Amino acid sequence: MTDVFRVMQLSDTHFLGDGAIAEGGFAYDTSEAFDAVLAHAGRGAAGADLVVVTGDVADHGLPSQYRHAAEALGNFDLPVNICPGNHDLDATFTATLGRPGLSTTRVIEAGVWAFLFVDSNAGGMETDESGRQVDPQDPLERLHRNGTLGAREMAWVRDMCDTVDAPNVFVWVHHPPAPRVPMANDPDYSTEWAALLAGLPQVKGFGAGHTHIPDVYEFHGREVFVAPALKHCFDLENKTWLPPGYRTFEFGADGSVASELHLVEDDRWPRNLMGTAIVSLFNGELTFDELAEIVARRQAQ
Template identity: 30%
Template sequence: MTRLLHLSDLHFGYEREALVEPLLDRVNAAGADLVVVTGDLTHRGRSAQYRKAAEFLRRIEAPLVAVPGNHDIPLYRLTDRMMQPYRRYRRAIADNLEPIGHVGNLRVQGVNSVDPMAWQRGVLTAAQVRRVTDHVDPSCYNIVALHHPMQQRPEVDKALMRGAPEALALFELKGVDVVLTGHLHLWFAGAFLGPEGRPLLQLQAGTALCSREDDRQNEFAVLDFRDEELLVERHVAPMDETGFRPPELLRFVRTNGLWQPCQ
């Protein structure tokens, strides 16, 4: 078994301060082989916010892979956003915006889906898709980690990332197994599998620390990969409670190459 922990949308600068220590305690107690953070480490990409985010990440004991989110680049300073959008991210977090993590039977490819030209929407280019599909390892679970979702439910009012449908089709064709995303502050697990299952499983995280009351809760997920089975622990901390509840459990199995939820 290989254990991955998925965090997203920390939003330091607008974080739920009382939950920072409980979250760190849970993350480190999970004993993950790898922690994956899918963007929005900061709320406005400011230096003080990056210092908080970097300190938080340094205290995580497991190996870590992180990618930027749209909140991690300048919003109002247009010259900086166009000319050097990742300057603060590179200085505080990592120079590599598309890192790779390889532990046990998992290969995680980070992808930077931020589009400085369209601050919120996101984009995947053909070159990025090729970098993923050219390095699919048939001996591993191949996981792609990015900020923006590749599919959205009809009730979501944000524009879908440019290039998402084409990238999703190629990911499935070339053997990507799991996609981890964030951005919407809404939890979806297996929402797009369909009645017959699907070769690619999408897990969309809620926000781990943002204090926006409309989100109603903070959360993260722990993923245990074993043979053709994935056990997901969803750890939820409602805004009107002091900490995390016992985890909710979801199970997915892969049969004949297709993921399906299992009761």
């Protein structure tokens, strides 16, 4: 590799099947948002060496949604590697996304860097009668879940950090640890990561998604970079919607990480003010069920 390894990160693409409309029109058309991002970055992904997608690839884990995702992501002229989010389902995710140029591999080494693709849904998996780890029977259990690593995934992270050759490790994962979004901040998940980081000085940072609120903050001395989403995207500080977008990263030979946020500014995605109920949801003052009740009441009026 040259001195710098470059990555383009997409997250929360939430691809739908043909003709499906996201959340009754409340969300962006993710195909339209993806096409805009692709046009903005170009098929060469803004000069990147690798495209990373950090989960919620499909909106509901359906095979047709993954086929659509694979077709769209296949437009890049460089390798794309993908890890799952809580909207993905393990069997369909694994069976449908791998093809030449597109992979769901878990470790990629590039010079002085090793990239781990961690499954932050692993702690919610169940053991079937054959001993295999599978998704819970009720897909909604996964859909609404916060991050959870569990003992197996934590042991895997330690094992990979010990085994890779590279002196620097960067974690790609759907759920960011300790996000600055109260609704998405699960202290148990942050505790899992804090315990891991205490013994893994080679881990230099995180690239994540999940919140649909782009951000950069510090967690136990590491920078956490949160990508924008394609489904809907927000600025919780200024309480506005944001256009869809992506992040670019430069991984230096000296172990440094630099990242830039790119939003696709366009009249289709104005920075309208967020509704007070949505702000309350993100701030942890309303549950999803309470929000759904409010929406239903308003629609009935």
